[in-house]
Structures are given as C-alpha cells and as structure tokens.
Amino acid sequence: xxxxxxxIGAMLLTLFMVMSLSFMVIxxxxxxxxxxxxxxxxxxxxxxxxxxxxxxxxxxxxxxxxGIVTGLDFGISVKLRPGLDVWxxxxxxxxxxxxxxxxxxxxxxxxxxxxxxxxxxxxxTWIDSTISVFVILFISVxxxxxxxLLQYVLTFVFPIFPTLYDSTATTLGAMMWSLTLPIIAxxxxxxxxxxxxxxxxxxxxxxxxxxxxxxxxxxxxxxAIVRHAFRNSxxxxxxxxVSLITGIMGGSLVVESMFAIPGTGGMLVKSIFAGDHFLTxxxxxxxxxxxxxxxxVVDLSYSLIDPRVRVGGGK
Amino acid sequence: xxxxxMNREVVLSVKDLKVNFRAYGGLVQxxxxxxxxxxxxxxxxxxxxxxxxxxxxxxxxLGILANNAIIADxxxxxxxxxxxxxxxxxxxxxxxxxxxxxxQDPLSALNPIMKIGNQITESLRLxxxxxxxxxxxxxxxxxxxxxxxEPEKRFDQYxxxxxxxxxxxIVIAIxxxxxxxxxxxxxxxTALDVTVQAKILELINQIKKERNLSVIFITHDLGVVAxxxxxxxxxxxxxxxxxxxxxxxxxxxxxxxxxxxxSSMPDLHTKDRLDAIPGTPPNxxxxxxxxxxxxxxxxxxxxxxxxEPPMFKITDTHAAATWLLHPKAAANGIEMPAGLKARxxxxxxSGALNG
Ligand SMILES: Nc1ncnc2c1ncn2[C@@H]1O[C@H](COP(=O)(O)OP(=O)(O)OP(=O)(O)O)[C@@H](O)[C@H]1O
Ligand code: SF4
Ligand SMILES: [Mg+2]
Numbered sequence: 001x002x003x004x005x006x007x008i009g010a011m012l013l014t015l016f017m018v019m020s021l022s023f024m025v026i027x028x029x030x031x032x033x034x035x036x037x038x039x040x041x042x043x044x045x046x047x048x049x050x051x052x053x054x055x056x057x058x059x060x061x062x063x064x065x066x067g068i069v070t071g072l073d074f075g076i077s078v079k080l081r082p083g084l085d086v087w088x089x090x091x092x093x094x095x096x097x098x099x100x101x102x103x104x105x106x107x108x109x110x111x112x113x114x115x116x117x118x119x120x121x122x123x124x125t126w127i128d129s130t131i132s133v134f135v136i137l138f139i140s141v142x143x144x145x146x147x148x149l150l151q152y153v154l155t156f157v158f159p160i161f162p163t164l165y166d167s168t169a170t171t172l173g174a175m176m177w178s179l180t181l182p183i184i185a186x187x188x189x190x191x192x193x194x195x196x197x198x199x200x201x202x203x204x205x206x207x208x209x210x211x212x213x214x215x216x217x218x219x220x221x222x223x224a225i226v227r228h229a230f231r232n233s234x235x236x237x238x239x240x241x242v243s244l245i246t247g248i249m250g251g252s253l254v255v256e257s258m259f260a261i262p263g264t265g266g267m268l269v270k271s272i273f274a275g276d277h278f279l280t281x282x283x284x285x286x287x288x289x290x291x292x293x294x295x296x297v298v299d300l301s302y303s304l305i306d307p308r309v310r311v312g313g314g315k
Numbered sequence: 316x317x318x319x320x321m322n323r324e325v326v327l328s329v330k331d332l333k334v335n336f337r338a339y340g341g342l343v344q345x346x347x348x349x350x351x352x353x354x355x356x357x358x359x360x361x362x363x364x365x366x367x368x369x370x371x372x373x374x375x376x377l378g379i380l381a382n383n384a385i386i387a388d389x390x391x392x393x394x395x396x397x398x399x400x401x402x403x404x405x406x407x408x409x410x411x412x413x414x415x416x417x418x419q420d421p422l423s424a425l426n427p428i429m430k431i432g433n434q435i436t437e438s439l440r441l442x443x444x445x446x447x448x449x450x451x452x453x454x455x456x457x458x459x460x461x462x463x464x465e466p467e468k469r470f471d472q473y474x475x476x477x478x479x480x481x482x483x484x485i486v487i488a489i490x491x492x493x494x495x496x497x498x499x500x501x502x503x504x505t506a507l508d509v510t511v512q513a514k515i516l517e518l519i520n521q522i523k524k525e526r527n528l529s530v531i532f533i534t535h536d537l538g539v540v541a542x543x544x545x546x547x548x549x550x551x552x553x554x555x556x557x558x559x560x561x562x563x564x565x566x567x568x569x570x571x572x573x574x575x576x577x578s579s580m581p582d583l584h585t586k587d588r589l590d591a592i593p594g595t596p597p598n599x600x601x602x603x604x605x606x607x608x609x610x611x612x613x614x615x616x617x618x619x620x621x622x623e624p625p626m627f628k629i630t631d632t633h634a635a636a637t638w639l640l641h642p643k644a645a646a647n648g649i650e651m652p653a654g655l656k657a658r659x660x661x662x663x664x665s666g667a668l669n670g
Contacts, residue, residue: 209423215379217489218411218438221403227437228426235428307428307473 007299011292018288022281023064026075027057043083046076074285075278080271086282090264096165097252097263100179104186104248111187112194113237117230119195120202131195138192143251147185147258154181164260182259186251190244197240201233238302245294249287326529327353327376327414327497332389332399334371334380341600345371347553348389353497358523358530360540360561362576363550366596369533370419372550373499375399376531377416378406393497411438415490417519419502421483425474432470435489442493457488460525462518480511487518491526498523499531504539516542537580541565546632549573552597552607558626559633566659569627569635572608574651577658606638614639614649 039047048054050073052063067073074086081089119131138146155163166178205211206229214224249265256266264283271279303309334346346368353359361369374380376391376398391398394413401409410416418424426434435457436450445453451470458466461484474482483503490498500519504512516539523530532543540547540561547564549557549572557570568574575592594611597603603610609619618638627640638644650656 209418209420210426212379213416213418213424213486213489214426214437215407216377216410216416218407218442218493220407223407223441228429232426232428307430308475311473311476 003303004300007296011296014292015285015289018285019065019068020061022285023061026064026277026281027060039078040082043076043078046083047078050075068285074282077271077276077279079274079276080267080279086278089267089279090282090286093262093264093267095263096179096261097256097265100183100186100256100261100263101245101248101252103179104183104190105245107183108187108190108194108244108248112191113198115191115195116198116202119199120206121225123199123203128199131199135192135196138188139196142254143185143189144254144258146188147182147255150181150185151258165262167260167262178259179261182255182261185255186248189251190247193244193247194237194240198233198237201236202229205229205232235302235305238298238305241298242291242295246291249290323354323356325352326355326393327531328390328392329372329376330390330392332372332375332391333387334368334375335385335387336381337383337385338600342385343599344602345553345599346375347602349548349550349553349555350389351548351555351558353529353531355496355529356527357545358532358543360532360534360544360547361550362534362537362540362547364535364592364596366599367550368553369535369550370501373416373501373531373533376499377410377414378403379410407442411490411493411495412442413493413495414497414499415493415495417483417487417490417498417500417503420506421486422479422506424486425482427474430471430473431477431485435485435492438489439492453492454488457491458485461485461488461491461522462514463488478511479507480515483507483511483515484518487515487522491522494526496529497531498528499533501533502535503532505534505536512539519543537565537576549576552602553599554607554636556608556637557635559629559635563630563633566663567629567633568651568655568659569629569633569640570637571612571614571639571651573635574655575611578652578655606636616644 050063050067052060055063067075072087074090076082077084077086077089115131115135119128119135122128151163154160161181162178164178165182166174169175169178206225208229211224211228214228215221219227252263252265253269254265255261256263257269260266264286268280268283268287270276271283329352330350331348332346332350333344333348336343336345349368349372351359361372363369371380371384375384375386376393378398378401380386386399389399393409396409398406398409425431432451432454435454436445436447439445439450439453440447443450455466455470458469463469463481463484469477474485477485487503498519503519504515507515519530519532520543522528530543532540534540544561546560547558548555549564549570551572557564557568557573559567564573565577568577572592579592592611597607597610603620605618605620605622606612606615606624609615612619616638624636624638624641626634626636628634629640639649
C-alpha cells in the first residue's frame with residue numbers, strides 16, 4: 001500500500017513538473033501570442049483575461065495551474081480554431097486517435113506473443129532467422145516510412161485502399177477500411193518489439209535450471225515449457241507494454257497527419273507548425289499524463305503478479 | 316559391502332557410453348566410453364574434477380542432454396529398456412517416476428514465481444491424476460520427511476522465502492514425489508554452506524535407507540564420498556579411470572589420478588593439503604592420443620603418450636586404467652607418493668570410512 005501511494009505521488013510530481021515547464025514555455029516562447037498583431041483583438045483580450053497578464057508572474061503561474069487542475073482549462077486555441085477552448089478541441093479529436101491506437105495495441109500484443117513464441121521454439125532455424133530479419137527491419141525503420149510505403153503501394157500502385165481517411169464514410173466498414181493502412185503501419189514496430197523481447201525471455205527461461213527440474217520430475221517438454229517458461233516469461237513482458245503504448249502514440253502523430261485522420265496526434269503536429277502554443281502544450285500535457293498513468297498501471301500490476309515483489313522480503 | 320554387491324541385482328547398466336557435443340570448435344567428446352553397473356540399494360559415487368563428464372553422463376541417463384548432444388555409442392539398460400533409445404514423448408514417464416534427480420544448485424532449480432507446494436504436487440497432479448487435496452497431503456508428508464518445519468505454512472510460500480538448505484530439501488522432496496527407485500544426486504551440496512552440507516548428506520543417507528533407493532552420487536569432493544558411497548567410480552576426461560569399493564579406492568588406490576585426488580583432499584588430521592593436482596584437464600575437442608592424464612602425471616612413461624591403457628583388473632571389484640598395472644611396468648616398482656601412503660595409514664587406523 002505504501003508502495004502504491006509512493007508511486008502515485010511520484011507520478012503526480014512528474015505531472016506537476018511537466019505543467020510548470022509548459023507554463024514557462026508559453027510565457028517565455030519567442031513568438032509570443034500575447035502581443036502578436038496577427039492575433040485578433042477579441043482573442044487577445046480573452047487571453048489577457050485568462051492569464052491575468054497584468055498580475056506578476058507567480059500569480060499568473062498560480063492561475064494557470066489552478067485552471068488546469070480545477071477545470072481542465074488549458075487556454076484557447078489562437079490559430080487553428082481561434083477562440084475555441086483547447087480542452088474541448090482535444091476531446092473532440094480523441095475518438096479517431098484512440099480508435100487506431102487501441103486497435104493497433106490489441107493487434108500487436110497477440111501477434112507479438114505468437115511470433116515471439118514461434119521464434120523461441122524454432123530457435124536457430126530458418127523460421128527464427130526470417131522472423132529476426134523482420135524484427136530488425138520493423139524496429140529500426142520508423143512507422144511513418146512504412147506508412148508512406150503502404151500508402152504508395154496499396155493506394156497508388158494498386159488502389160486497394162483509399163489514400164486518406166474517409167471522413168464522409170457512412171458505414172463503419174468503410175471507415176475502418178480507410179483506417180487499415182495507418183493501423184498496420186502503427187502495429188509493425190510494436191509487434192516486432194514484443195516478438196524480440198519474448199523470444200529472448202523464452203529462450204532464457206527454456207534453458208533455465210527450473211525447466212530442467214520440471215522435466216526431471218516427470219513433466220514432458222511441452223508441459224514444462226508451457227507451465228514454467230511461458231508463465232515466467234510473461235511477467236517481465238508487462239514492462240514492455242509501456243514502450244509499446246508510447247511507441248504507438250508517438251507513431252500516431254505522424255501517421256495521422258499522413259492519412260488526414262482528424263485525431264489529437266495530427267492536431268499536435270499541426271499546432272506546432274502553426275505556433276498555436278496552448279494547443280500544443282495541452283496535447284503534450286495530455287500525452288504525458290497518459291504515459292505516466294500507463295507506467296503507473298503497469299508498475300502496479302507487475303507488483304501484483306510477481307510474488308517476489310508482492311510478498312516482499314527478498315529477491 | 317563389496318561382497319554383498321556381488322550377488323545383488325543390477326538396476327542400471329551403462330555400457331560403453333559415448334556422448335559428444337557439437338560445438339563451434341568441433342566435436343566435444345565429453346564422455347568417451349564409460350561403463351558401470353548400479354546395484355540395487357547401493358550408493359555409487361562418481362568422482363572427478365570439473366569437466367570430467369559426470370553431469371553429462373547422468374543427463375544421458377535421464378534423457379535431458381542439451382540439444383547439441385549426440386549419443387555416439389553405447390547403451391543404458393534400465394528395466395529392459397535402452398534409455399538411449401527411449402523417445403522424448405515417453406521419457407517423462409521414467410523421469411521422476413522411476414529415476415529422480417537432485418540438482419547441483421537448489422537456488423536456480425526451483426521456479427521463482429511458483430508456490431513451493433505446487434512445485435511438489437505438479438507432477439503428481441499431471442501424471443498421476445491425483446486430486447488437489449490428495450496431492451497436497453502427499454506433499455505435506457514429503458515436506459515433513461525431508462525436514463521442513465511447519466509444512467502447512469511453507470506449502471504456500473515461494474522459493475525466495477526459503478534458505479539454500481531448505482530449498483535443497485524441497486528439491487529432494489520433489490525428486491521423491493514420483494517415488495523413484497533410483498536417485499541421482501549431482502553434487503547436491505556444492506552450493507551450500509558446510510554446516511548445511513552435512514545435514515543434507517545425512518538426509519540423503521536416511522532417505523536412501525528408508526526407501527531402499529539405489530543412489531548415484533556425483534561429487535568432486537572425496538571427503539563426501541567417504542561418508543556416502545559403497546562403491547566409487549573415478550572419472551577423468553570422460554572416462555572411468557578407476558573403479559572399486561570405497562575401501563579399495565581410499566586404501567588401495569591404483570591410478571595416479573586417484574592418488575592425486577586423494578592427495579589434494581584436505582585432511583582433518585594434518586590440516587595440510589598435500590598437493591593440488593598440477594596442470595589442467597585436456598581439451599576435449601582434441602583429446603590426447605595416449606592416456607589423457609599423462610601430461611599431468613609425474614609417473615607417466617613413454618607408452619602413456621602413445622596408447623591408452625585398458626582397464627586392468629585388480630580384484631573382482633577393483634580395476635584401474637593405468638599402464639602402471641601392466642606386468643612390465645609393475646616390475647619398475649612405481650608406488651604411490653610416500654605422503655599419501657602415510658595419510659592412508661592414518662585413515663585406516665582412525666576408521667575414516669563408514670563402510
Ligand atoms: N551443451 C554442451 N555443449 C558443449 N559442451 C558441453 C555441453 N555440456 C557439457 N559440455 C562439456 O562436456 C564436458 C563435461 O561436462 P560436465 O558438465 O559433465 O562436467 P562435470 O564433470 O559435471 O563437471 P562439474 O564438476 O563442473 O559439474 C565439459 O568439457 C563441458 O564443457
Ligand atoms: S597410464 Fe600412464 S599416464 Fe595414465 S595414469 Fe597410468 S602411468 Fe599415468
Ligand atoms: Mg556437473
């Protein structure tokens with residue numbers, strides 16, 4: 001219990017620092033929004049109001065933090081959706097991003113596990129080598145490269161899929177069809193990451209002494225592997241979940257833009273280029289919060305699964 | 316005990332076993348033609364330096380050799396079967412149920428994230444189709460018999476909550492769960508404290524008597540052998556170089572390698588280790604042509620570098636593979652070192668053997 005509170009405390013502290021940093025970025029950014037002649041008068045006034053620009057900096061900081069904590073008030077968009085509440089924009093943009101990110105995650109986990117198991121069991125055969133080649137390829141090449149490759153081959157050379165997200169789709173099927181390529185592009189790297197990790201874990205576990213003991217006490221090899229090696233390999237796998245999720249979210253930034261998917265990822269990229277600072281900062285804070293919560297959940301569940309941590313005591 | 320053995324039943328018979336490993340540098344000839352019989356109810360010790368092929372031999376018996384192993388020749392007869400030919404799909408019926416194994420390192424032999432109790436009951440439930448409660452009862456009984464206090468409480472604990480000695484007791488309980496008739500102990504105390512060692516050895520001896528087990532006891536510590544074994548095989552570089560009853564090996568050793576082993580054994584009476592064995596064991600990818608021990612042997616003769624010595628029979632139970640026993644060499648009158656001789660005399664007088 002103390003451990004849980006500690007972890008939550010640490011998470012909140014990190015989030016607090018991220019927000020403070022964001023405040024500094026907004027206030028100290030060179031191309032300030034506050035005295036920018038391009039920004040319409042009424043928005044300037046709104047901003048002045050919101051940020052209490054006439055008060056000293058520490059007071060402004062307090063209002064900024066208070067706004068976020070009490071009302072999810074991250075400010076207003078200045079360039080992309082002038083005058084609109086930033087949080088409202090994020091919420092409206094969330095569904096497509098969540099959709100492709102979750103689907104990608106749920107495809108990646110079983111596929112990564114299956115390929116990892118196959119590679120480990122067929123270790124040092126051509127099957128293992130083939131899988132390893134793809135693993136290296138998918139891990140080292142960023143997802144947007146695959147996205148553009150898929151886009152070129154499967155929408156231009158062989159026009160099987162629509163080039164862009166079909167925002168006018170009337171059926172769920174048509175919409176999903178237009179999301180297929182981005183989802184594939186997003187999933188390759190997490191599948192490969194998981195495959196590589198599980199292969200390593202399994203190979204180590206399969207050659208461990210306790211597998212030998214399991215076999216000498218009368219378990220068949222498959223029994224020993226399933227009951228001991230698999231179970232023991234799954235545990236450290238939970239920690240790769242964090243990198244899978246953050247990897248997918250990161251890949252989503254660019255992939256959404258490329259396929260014109262109206263999600264938060266694409267929005268973040270656009271807002272950066274447009275210099276719409278509040279929007280940028282809000283999405284960044286939002287993404288950090290998601291990552292931190294993921295880390296927290298994974299950490300806590302890990303400590304629930306591993307008896308050495310749960311029961312405490314030794315290693 | 317030697318005489319008793321003569322009319323006893325052979326439970327396991329290894330004949331001319333050769334095991335090679337495919338490795339990057341070539342074929343590692345880990346076991347190069349060993350033969351021995353295990354009699355019912357006896358403890359047979361296999362002694363030898365690290366790398367002499369002790370573990371490989373018993374892994375061959377249990378069918379758990381690494382993937383790159385090749386059984387090049389020989390047979391392991393057990394209950395009418397040749398274990399070298401038993402298929403992996405059926406071998407698990409023999410392992411655990413008929414032949415049990417106690418490991419060198421109890422710290423890594425237990426699954427770290429599985430409850431102790433489940434590790435003991437697992438094979439009972441899977442292979443004997445026992446009900447949960449029934450298996451638990453058997454396990455608790457076993458835990459008690461290997462000296463685990465408060466077995467009820469310990470049943471639901473994890474390996475990290477046990478000390479090294481307690482873990483080895485659990486490993487012994489696991490080995491006994493299938494009620495085997497042969498128990499193989501591969502250096503069961505090497506990883507443990509000296510004080511714990513003695514207790515585990517005592518436990519193995521006691522279990523052996525209670526269950527009338529036939530035991531193969533592997534060690535590189537001759538001191539342990541003295542307390543455990545009826546008969547001893549001395550292994551060097553993948554071969555058995557001397558075999559005999561414990562008395563014969565300790566009091567009338569014939570092979571210079573056995574002399575060296577005995578000399579390097581710490582002595583309770585004088586506290587001095589006579590001599591460490593000079594040199595290192597040979598490279599098993601290119602084993603030497605003559606006697607593998609020749610290069611480290613102060614008594615080596617010309618023939619030792621050219622031809623391997625056969626086993627020379629000394630008594631019905633005692634034999635050694637050394638040219639020194641050849642009638643021509645015997646005429647040269649080479650004897651064991653004087654220091655060792657004195658030590659053996661001392662051991663004889665003090666009755667150091669349990670025999
Ligand atoms: N899987 C393997 N691949 C290649 N060589 C191996 C393999 N397993 C064992 N060997 C070699 O076989 C030889 C005998 O090893 P073994 O484990 O039987 O020694 P040991 O007598 O049990 O020694 P120790 O006292 O250290 O346990 C060694 O030279 C070792 O390097
Ligand atoms: S055969 Fe020769 S080298 Fe081998 S132990 Fe005997 S004397 Fe030494
Ligand atoms: Mg060994």
